[in-house]
C-alpha cells in the first residue's frame with residue numbers, strides 16, 4: 060500500500076513538467092564532506108568536487124551534458140547557493156565539459172588547459188575518419204586557460220591546477236588543495252575501471268605512466284586522493300595502482316619490440332588477472348598500444364631506439 064501511495068505521489072509530481080524528472084535524476088548523486096568547505100559529489104559519471112568559497116562555488120570537474128540539470132540542482136541543494144563562480148574541466152570529453160553550455164551564459168569562469176580549449180574548438184576525428192567531436196560554440200569554450208600551472212584563490216589559500224602532460228589526452232589537468240591535502244587526479248586515475256588513453260587527441264600510454272609519477276609527488280600518507288571515478292583512495296592504494304600500470308606498460312613495450320600488433324596484444328592480454336573487478340581491459344590495451352605508434356622516437360619509454 061505504501062508503495063502505491065509513493066507511486067501515486069510520484070505520478071502527481073511528474074505532471075509538473077520537467078521538475079519531477081530533475082528531482083528523480085538528482086537522486087543519482089550523493090555527497091560526502093572531505094574537508095572544510097569541500098564536498099565530494101559522486102554520480103553516474105564519477106566524482107566531482109564542490110569547493111564552497113565565501114562568495115560562490117568552484118566546481119572541480121563537470122558531468123555529461125545529459126546530467127547537467129540534475130547535477131546543478133543537487134549542488135544548489137547541497138551548498139545552499141546557486142552561485143557557481145567557476146568550473147574546472149580536467150580534459151575535453153563530455154564527462155568533464157558537459158556543464159559548460161549551461162554555465163557559460165551565466166558568466167561562470169570555465170577553466171581548462173589551453174589544449175583542451177583548442178580541442179573543443181576543433182573537429183576531432185578518430186584515426187582520421189569518424190568525427191567524434193564538432194566545434195563547440197565560442198561562447199561555451201573555456202574562458203580561462205593555462206599551460207603549466209594556475210592558482211585559483213580559495214578560502215585564504217589556493218587551489219593549484221597543474222598540467223599532467225600527455226596522458227589520457229594532451230590537455231589533462233589535476234586539482235590540488237595543499238591546505239586540505241586533497242588531490243583530484245583528473246582522468247588518469249580511476250579506481251573502478253580501466254582508463255584508456257584517447258589517441259585521437261594525443262593521449263599516450265608512456266605519458267600516462269609519467270602522470271602517475273608526477274601526481275605521486277603530491278601524495279603523502281594523509282592525502283585524500285579523489286579519482287575521476289571510483290572510491291577515494293590513500294597513498295598505499297595510489298602507489299599500488301601506479302606500480303601496476305608501470306609494470307603493465309613495460310610488458311606492452313616488450314610486445315611492441317617483438318613487432319606485435321594491437322590486436323595481438325589484446326589477445327595476449329598482459330592485463331589478465333590484474334583488476335578483474337574493472338571489467339574488460341581490451342580498450343585500454345588497444346588504444347594504449349596504438350598510442351605508441353605516434354611516439355616511436357620516445358626512447359625513454361621504449362627502452363632505446365626502435366629497430
Ligand SMILES: [Zn+2]
Pocket residue numbers: 150152154227246
Ligand atoms: Zn575522458
